[in-house]
Amino acid sequence: MTTTWAAIVISAAGVAVSAAVVVTNVFAVRRAARTQLQIARDQRISDRQSDTYIDLLQWVRGIEADKRDVNILDLAEMLKLPDDLDVRTTAFASKAVRQRVKEFVDARWRLQQKVERDRVRILALIGEALKAKDDAALQAGFPEWPAMAQAAAALRDSIRRELLGDDLA
Amino acid sequence: MASGLLTNWQGARRDKRRYKHEREIAREARYQERLDQAYIALGEYLSRFGDWARSVHPFLGPVPAPDPLQPGERWHIEALVTAYGSEEVQRLLDRWGECAQRIENADIVIRMASESRDPGALDQEALREKHALEDYRKAMQDAADAIRSQIRRELAPVASHRPQRPELEA
Numbered sequence: 001m002t003t004t005w006a007a008i009v010i011s012a013a014g015v016a017v018s019a020a021v022v023v024t025n026v027f028a029v030r031r032a033a034r035t036q037l038q039i040a041r042d043q044r045i046s047d048r049q050s051d052t053y054i055d056l057l058q059w060v061r062g063i064e065a066d067k068r069d070v071n072i073l074d075l076a077e078m079l080k081l082p083d084d085l086d087v088r089t090t091a092f093a094s095k096a097v098r099q100r101v102k103e104f105v106d107a108r109w110r111l112q113q114k115v116e117r118d119r120v121r122i123l124a125l126i127g128e129a130l131k132a133k134d135d136a137a138l139q140a141g142f143p144e145w146p147a148m149a150q151a152a153a154a155l156r157d158s159i160r161r162e163l164l165g166d167d168l169a
Numbered sequence: 170m171a172s173g174l175l176t177n178w179q180g181a182r183r184d185k186r187r188y189k190h191e192r193e194i195a196r197e198a199r200y201q202e203r204l205d206q207a208y209i210a211l212g213e214y215l216s217r218f219g220d221w222a223r224s225v226h227p228f229l230g231p232v233p234a235p236d237p238l239q240p241g242e243r244w245h246i247e248a249l250v251t252a253y254g255s256e257e258v259q260r261l262l263d264r265w266g267e268c269a270q271r272i273e274n275a276d277i278v279i280r281m282a283s284e285s286r287d288p289g290a291l292d293q294e295a296l297r298e299k300h301a302l303e304d305y306r307k308a309m310q311d312a313a314d315a316i317r318s319q320i321r322r323e324l325a326p327v328a329s330h331r332p333q334r335p336e337l338e339a
Contacts, residue, residue, distance in 0.1 A: 050203060
């Protein structure tokens with residue numbers, strides 16, 4: 001009788017272990033599939049994010065390089081992100097980068113307002129800086145100018161940190 | 170039974186670690202590919218500017234200048250290097266930019282003097298710049314070679330000069 005019970009218990013234990021192995025394997029297979037999907041998804045998002053960031057850097061560089069004395073309407077047009085880039089920025093850029101883009105645009109607007117208010121004084125400062133080959137006085141009297149460069153540098157730094165960290169947040 | 174469950178549990182943990190590792194490898198491969206692209210574009214950019222430097226008032230005969238690089242193309246390459254290039258490459262690139270700027274300035278002075286009806290003092294400066302051009306070109310070439318060497322070191326199979334990645338600094 002005891003031998004029969006022992007056989008039953010051992011068989012039940014064997015069945016339990018087999019069931020546990022099957023369940024674990026099912027989970028392992030699911031986890032493997034999920035990981036592959038996750039890697040593919042990371043790749044896709046990261047590629048799009050990277051393209052978006054490169055285009056944003058290019059856009060900022062273009063605005064910095066444009067030294068024309070533009071009016072407010074032209075500036076508004078210039079500071080508007082191209083539609084495609086605007087959509088991609090909303091979709092793939094992090095909150096921090098979007099904030100830096102906004103700060104850069106604000107800095108450019110402040111620069112414009114200052115130029116329109118104090119055009120004569122600023123032109124005089126530029127003239128002095130060119131003559132003296134020293135722009136310290138220009139930077140001190142016209143802080144909106146270095147502020148825009150600082151905003152651009154902050155945006156570049158933010159993008160670089162994310163891309164090197166490949167942050168998909 | 171206990172041994173079976175333990176083996177399964179350990180297997181599950183091993184799988185988790187392997188998958189995490191796989192994701193890290195995929196991320197690293199992605200990063201490496203972008204770094205390669207950025208540095209290849211930078212190499213082409215340097216070669217093109219090298220051709221341009223050789224064409225600026227050459228010592229012997231006219232040397233044809235390469236087609237000018239469109240601003241958009243230049244900004245794209247700058248953006249790639251800003252995003253992925255190491256700090257060392259960016260530092261070397263700044264130094265190279267100063268050398269290129271010197272050649273550009275010399276070119277402007279020489280042109281202005283040759284186009285001016287009354288060159289006067291400008292002529293002296295133009296002559297000085299013309300003599301200095303070979304040194305400027307050499308400095309730019311050396312700066313470009315330093316960038317190429319750094320790129321080679323970073324892209325080598327066992328890279329010891331990789332750009333600092335934020336998560337690796339932590």
